[in-house]
Amino acid sequence: MSILFGNRNNTGASQRKLSLWQKLIGLVLANIRQWLSALGEIWRDPIPSALTIAVLGVSLTLPATMHVVVKNAQVVEQHWQNAAEISLFLNDGLSSKQLTAFVKQVELNSKVESVELITKNQALTEFENLSGFGDAIKYLDVNPLPNVLIVRPQTDHANARAASLLLESLEQSREVNFGKLDIEWLRRLNAILDMVKDAMSSLTILLFASVVLIVGNTIRLSILSRKEEIEVLKLVGATNSFIHRPFLFTGLWYGLFGGTLAWLTIEVMVYYLSGSINQITSLYQSNFSLTGLSPSEMLVLLLISMTLGLLGSYLVVRKQIKLIEPDAN
Amino acid sequence: MIRFEQVSKTYRGGHQALQKVNFHIQPGEMAFLTGHSGAGKSTLLKLISILERPSAGGVFINGHDLSKVTAKQIPYVRRDIGMIFQNHRLLKEHTIFDNVALPLVIEGYSLKQIRSRVETALDKVGLLDKQRYYPMMLSGGEQQRVGIARAVVNTPPILLADEPTGNLDPKLSLDIMRLFEDFNKVGTSVLIATHDLGLIARMKYRTLTLKKGRMLSNDALASEDSFA
Numbered sequence: 021m022s023i024l025f026g027n028r029n030n031t032g033a034s035q036r037k038l039s040l041w042q043k044l045i046g047l048v049l050a051n052i053r054q055w056l057s058a059l060g061e062i063w064r065d066p067i068p069s070a071l072t073i074a075v076l077g078v079s080l081t082l083p084a085t086m087h088v089v090v091k092n093a094q095v096v097e098q099h100w101q102n103a104a105e106i107s108l109f110l111n112d113g114l115s116s117k118q119l120t121a122f123v124k125q126v127e128l129n130s131k132v133e134s135v136e137l138i139t140k141n142q143a144l145t146e147f148e149n150l151s152g153f154g155d156a157i158k159y160l161d162v163n164p165l166p167n168v169l170i171v172r173p174q175t176d177h178a179n180a181r182a183a184s185l186l187l188e189s190l191e192q193s194r195e196v197n198f199g200k201l202d203i204e205w206l207r208r209l210n211a212i213l214d215m216v217k218d219a220m221s222s223l224t225i226l227l228f229a230s231v232v233l234i235v236g237n238t239i240r241l242s243i244l245s246r247k248e249e250i251e252v253l254k255l256v257g258a259t260n261s262f263i264h265r266p267f268l269f270t271g272l273w274y275g276l277f278g279g280t281l282a283w284l285t286i287e288v289m290v291y292y293l294s295g296s297i298n299q300i301t302s303l304y305q306s307n308f309s310l311t312g313l314s315p316s317e318m319l320v321l322l323l324i325s326m327t328l329g330l331l332g333s334y335l336v337v338r339k340q341i342k343l344i345e346p347d348a349n
Numbered sequence: 350m351i352r353f354e355q356v357s358k359t360y361r362g363g364h365q366a367l368q369k370v371n372f373h374i375q376p377g378e379m380a381f382l383t384g385h386s387g388a389g390k391s392t393l394l395k396l397i398s399i400l401e402r403p404s405a406g407g408v409f410i411n412g413h414d415l416s417k418v419t420a421k422q423i424p425y426v427r428r429d430i431g432m433i434f435q436n437h438r439l440l441k442e443h444t445i446f447d448n449v450a451l452p453l454v455i456e457g458y459s460l461k462q463i464r465s466r467v468e469t470a471l472d473k474v475g476l477l478d479k480q481r482y483y484p485m486m487l488s489g490g491e492q493q494r495v496g497i498a499r500a501v502v503n504t505p506p507i508l509l510a511d512e513p514t515g516n517l518d519p520k521l522s523l524d525i526m527r528l529f530e531d532f533n534k535v536g537t538s539v540l541i542a543t544h545d546l547g548l549i550a551r552m553k554y555r556t557l558t559l560k561k562g563r564m565l566s567n568d569a570l571a572s573e574d575s576f577a
Contacts, residue, residue: 025411249442255432256432346400
């Protein structure tokens with residue numbers, strides 16, 4: 021494309037008439053070549069690049085670690101949710117026959133996994149032993165404690181909603197004074213987890229911003245250190261977008277390496293922690309095991325980090341390249 | 350080919366580099382631009398390659414008014430102008446081959462075309478056997494010839510040279526000038542800024558002389574009506 025010489029027909033010009041397809045292939049090849057040569061640039065100046073990548077790795081590791089923590093906490097939470105229990109406080113004055121019949125009736129409910137009866141005498145003994153008010157209780161004429169039936173719902177009725185529905189239906193029974201679903205603490209845990217997640221997202225935004233800024237600053241320094249080269253490129257007729265490209269690719273590489281580093285760090289941490297986690301879970305007789313990033317999550321992490329790297333360099337490159345103007349001396 | 354009409358350039362700060370300069374270089378012409386340091390030679394060349402814009406007057410290349418060239422179009426204008434610099438302006442971290450190939454890479458030539466054109470250009474300046482070298486491994490004269498090869502590799506219609514022989518001894522300078530003559534013979538317009546009057550005297554080409562920003566011997570306007 022010549023602006024001044026519309027009919028500039030030297031040998032090169034006639035050879036340059038390429039088909040659209042050839043141009044497209046040429047463009048793709050040129051981009052791949054530049055992508056690789058950007059890698060070469062990083063390699064040529066390894067120490068600042070390595071430092072930048074390390075900082076990116078740390079910045080990306082933090083949100084990714086929090087993601088892993090929340091993910092595992094949710095697994096644990098689900099595990100606990102299955103342990104939801106309903107306590108039914110039974111009316112006073114039931115005969116032991118009525119009591120047995122009621123226990124049988126609840127036990128046969130299809131939504132119920134198992135029941136456990138704590139009679140008022142058992143409860144009183146337990147209270148005496150545990151509370152330390154044993155002597156005081158002896159002054160009471162009657163046992164004030166009710167009979168309690170602990171109901172464990174089936175797995176698919178163990179979540180908060182289904183369990184409270186079950187509680188409602190059980191409360192309809194004549195024998196029940198009132199029931200209590202021991203799920204408040206689960207709601208609290210949920211609320212805490214939600215808060216952690218919110219805190220995580222705001223922190224994630226901050227850390228992502230820092231990734232953009234770090235890449236931007238590194239690219240800015242690398243542009244300044246290659247000022248002379250950029251001037252020469254401008255003198256021989258390179259368009260701004262041609263000069264931008266290697267820097268954009270460098271940003272992309274930084275993102276890729278930073279993301280990979282973050283992923284490796286998480287893998288190492290998970291491996292390191294899984295031993296002590298296993299010890300804890302075996303004490304709780306649970307088969308929970310710590311999970312790291314799944315392949316798709318890893319891919320998302322790399323995509324995010326590359327996008328951030330590209331964004332960081334894009335924001336800087338446009339402005340910086342425009343500022344560098346060649347001087348014929 | 351290159352026409353200046355009443356061109357003045359005043360730099361910020363009030364320094365008047367050029368005052369009402371008129372001249373016209375014909376297509377295929379070779380000319381020298383001379384004058385003392387600070388006479389405005391570099392400014393004049395900068396106006397042609399749009400490194401600077403004139404404060405007044407018009408610069409025309411091939412009949413196109415450069416003031417109408419937008420910032421986005423400047424790179425394409427520079428592809429039509431081969432520029433040679435006193436300090437060569439080579440990329441030190443790249444081989445001679447890569448340096449010469451630069452204008453072609455920018456224009457998106459295929460690798461095959463790049464190879465053949467770079468080899469032709471390097472052969473022309475006699476450095477074909479040094480294409481794998483780095484600029485620092487070459488002498489000043491050789492580096493200048495690499496700069497020339499880079500300027501002509503995409504066969505631009507115009508060649509501008511700013512003190513191309515500034516750091517060279519007379520024998521090498523003459524060699525460089527012979528190279529420019531060769532390119533001129535195949536139809537390239539060549540404008541060489543130099544203060545090497547001895548060299549100019551040895552070669553029979555038109556000389557434009559600048560003194561304190563004004564054109565002294567100006568025989569260009571005589572052929573005003575014949576420009577392309």
